[in-house]
Amino acid sequence: MGAGKTTIGRILARKLGKRFIDSDHEIEARTGASIPWIFEIEGEASFRRREAEVIRDLTAQDGIVLATGGGAVLNPDNRAYLQARGSVVYLRANVASIMLRTAHDKNRPLLQTADPRKKLEELTAQREPLYREIADLVIDTGRPNVQSMVQTILAQLNALEQSGARSGRSPDPSPSMTEQSRIHLNVDLGERSYPITIGAGLLGDAALLAPHISGRRVAIVTNTTVAPLYLARVAGALRAGGHEVLEIVLPDGEEHKNWASLMHVFDALLANKCDRKTTLVALGGGVIGDLTGFAAASYMRGVPFVQIPTTLLSQVDSSVGGKTGLNHPLGKNMIGAFYQPRAVLADTATLATLPARELSAGLAEVIKHGAIIDAEFFDWIEHNIGKLMARDEQALAHAIARSCEIKADVVRQDEREGGLRAILNFGHTFGHAIEAGMGYGAWLHGEAVGCGMVMAADLSQRAGLIDAATVARMRALVAAAGLPVKAPDLGTARWLELMEVDKKNEGGAIKFILLKPLGAPSIQSVPQDLLLATLAASV
Incomplete structure (x- = not known):
């Protein structure tokens, strides 16, 4: 509740040329009563039954953008209908943000308590796992620009449509992707040398990843933004190849490149009795790559790891070279190790879902490489910056x-x-x-x-x-x-x-x-x- 489903849903529907329907409004239209009245007179159980009927009916329709009530996921039938019949977008908001947005809203019966913050915390703890269970996309609503969030959703929906990756499915690599269109490089470091593969459609290619996995067990480290987009695809490809996969999902953001996140990785590895033959896979941007690499360098004094960078910045810079580590309040990247990956797989298709701000951040490192080494490359960037900003695949x-x-x-x-x-x-x-x-x-x-x-x-x-x-x-x-x-x-x-x-x-x-x-x-x-x-x- 209070995440902006109605506001964003209306704009999204307009952009997609679809009808917008709010399930709560539909319930009120069918009963002729307000949601607070239904809660007060009939009780929450009766409301949930009405909600389930509405969601069953609405998800059978085509051409709509549906905003559900925050508690709709509590019903397993609702979850099944939503997951099977549509693309599910989870608008994530923290408790503090929801409190600000709902402080004066008397039409939210669940918050009419002596301690609404505590109630919100309880609801979040109860519902969060269910949201993640069915979500195809997770969108952080902490950004103030609604139009930017809508554009992000549109880009990510388009990427899902092209890849066929919905609700945890692991599609085959795109048939248009050929070996000839991939770029292969090598970091020449003697016995620590490793390949870099660049191209679209790499994430689901088990044959490309398998040679770099040492044992049967794999631990994929990712974050809350990347996991809904790509974790199922990578994990599915590995499981299909006979690997046992441990999924470790960390909070997103540079502020989480810290000791606590590193301990979270170690806790998961130890709790699952991961041994020296376990391979770590870093699935995400620079923060995930640096932190996973440091974990790999440190766990049992060194286990193998593979970099699968999903941001432009990590694809052009941080995933290559073996610098790993975390931040300290007194300095960035001051704690870490030099530890080379077994391979780097840069899937350019992931850039389609990258927010514009993240794309720009990656271009900074591209510009840097031209400035310090290759003046001709700097010239090329100047002449092609428009294509790069427009995400031209070849550029x-x-x-x-x-x-x-x-x-x-x-x-x-x-x-x-x-x-x-x-x-x-x-x-x-x-x-x-x-x-x-x-x-x-x-x-x-x-x-x-x-x-x-x-x-x-x-x-x-x-x-x-x-x-x-x-x-x-x-x-x-x-x-x-x-x-x-x-x-x-x-x-x-x-x-x-x-x-x-x-x-x-x-x-x-x-x-x-x-x-x-x-x-x-x-x-x-x-x-x-x-x-x-x-x-x-x-x-």
Whole structure:
């Protein structure tokens, strides 16, 4: 209740050219009585019977968007009808948000108690597992932009329609997907070498994943956003191949890249008696990849793992190279290990369901690779940024492949960041300070890096390494990718404090990755007056 089903349902119906029906309104129309009156006179049991009749009838119709009451899932027949006859979207809201939205609503009989918060907590605990049981999509309603949520739902429904993955079904790989259309790369690290496969339709391809699974048992680590979209497909493919699969679902968000989440993974592995032959599969974005990799490096002193990145940022950057870890309140990625995966499978089809903000965040790392290594690639990004923002499949595939090639070559030369690999942190000294200073999750990692690259370019010019035109190109491209170019005002002292906690620093001196020129990096400290000038000009 209070998640916005009616508001979002009406807009969604209009976009899809369907009729919108609210099951509560239909009950009132049939009985001629309000919901509170039915609860008061007939009781909740009678209301639930009426609700079940309405849902049975409405789910038999075509061309509608149906908003059910929050308690409809309590009836197993309702769950069966909803799951079998439609695509189920669960609009998720936390208790605090629901309290704000329903505080003055007298038409919610279940909340007419002395302690409505406690009641909501009880209802959430009771209903949440049932919502997840039948949901094809889970949409977080914490974002204030309703239109953005509707667009996300439309994109994800379209992806489900194309893949046939509804209600936990595991479809065969798309018949249009051919081996020739996949891109194969390799991270050359001797005995720790591993392949990267890029293409659409990889998630359900058991033959592609199976060679990288060591034993019979597999633990898939994912999050609450990715699980409803892709967990069933990956788990189904593994189970069909005879594997025993453990599903571990963590909360979504950078703020959960912490010790508690790591312990949750360890708890699940130990409770299920997972041994050294268990393979961990990281199914999700950068947070899941980093955290799962660290868990794999640590559990029983090292078990194999596979990266299946589902965001652009993780496909072009974090899934490749073996950097794993978690955040500490005093610094980002300060606790972890270098631990290489057995394979990276980047399914570009997952980008269809990626929110626009996440797509932009991934483009920051694409731009970074061009800026530090390949000026021609930077030119290509400038000329194709419109196609990338529009999710053109060929443009995205090229951007992912070239980014992976660049990173793989750097990692080959410097696996453990003894020198050269530090150039991959262009924009990150400023970016990590933004993330920590604003609170993890307030800015996406890619947003912070995008802004950080503009700041690093500004500092490069002040140090006499590039000209103003190059800074302008960087700022324009970052902005065209939908990323912020103006930094938050953290205060000079706070900026310096946060940047001093950086893995590149030596002897207390802040080290920056600068451009000298575009396409060629330089690792160096700068006079403090230049740094202060950049900070003053950037906020």
